[in-house]
Amino acid sequence: MSKYGQYCPIAQALEIVGDRWTLLIIRDMLTGTTQFNDLERGLPGLSRGLLAARLRQLQAAGVVEKQFNNSGRKTTEYHLTEAGQELQTVITA
Template sequence: MSRYGQYCPITRSLEILGDRWTLLIVRDLLVGATHFNELARGLPGMSRAILSKRLDLLERHELVRRTDDGYQPTDACRDLGPIIFGLAEWGARWAFGEPRQDELDPTVLMWWIRGGIDPAAFGERRVVLHVRLPEARRTRFWFVVDRDDVSLCFTDPGHDIDVLLETSLSTLYQVWEGRIDLLAAVRDGLVSLTGRREVLMRLPDALLFSPVAPYVRRARLTSPAT
């Protein structure tokens, strides 16, 4: 933990939260990640050793507690919500353009999407969504959506496909983050959606999109050049 040698609540906060990755771990805890492997999958650029070290720091300062169900944010951690999403709002307005190549990881995006699919939108039936990203280093993914669970598969699960989504990885990231509207992307030919009509009709309700998408959409409205 870095010390700044200044008696100030801002420096005390930075001594806990200012190291690389720490705020992103807090971000993921606040949006529902609880298990070590779940956090590691969402932050693949961070070593597991660093993740363990950061979680230990957060636990010592009572921002998380370890339970039988994994890591749970405390009230102190949840109080960081306005700060984390305040950064999202600022970043969407002032620092968020088209994605860079080093930011495009297809597996990370699929794990994010898995956590943002609402099975209730499809009712009682099982739905299989097949995603094809022709230009990505991994090109094919399947989501198997059951009533109470969403599974991400990296090989064909052997079920009939209800919806096929084809697009570039860059476009899908921007749709997920709210920078490009899904239906507009389909209309403009950036995204191809084919499959069972009744499932396609429910898909926009099933996709909850990124927790930062509302801030990105608002920035688009107020700053057309963003």
């Protein structure tokens, strides 16, 4: 994740979503994709390791939250937080 060391809102936003693949991950989550394997399938060329790293970064930034779903089979889902949902305006502009 790039660090610009500036306090303007644009630089701070770029520190969170400016890395390659990050906005595409958020885009897919906005369309309802929540499981890791589904995110991976929807983004050909993105490695599992890099997807996991980007999801961790988004969690640390408060954009994504990880939820464990134990209904029937154990699955992990990723959901956008309120802050993550607010990025829809930027992505669909």
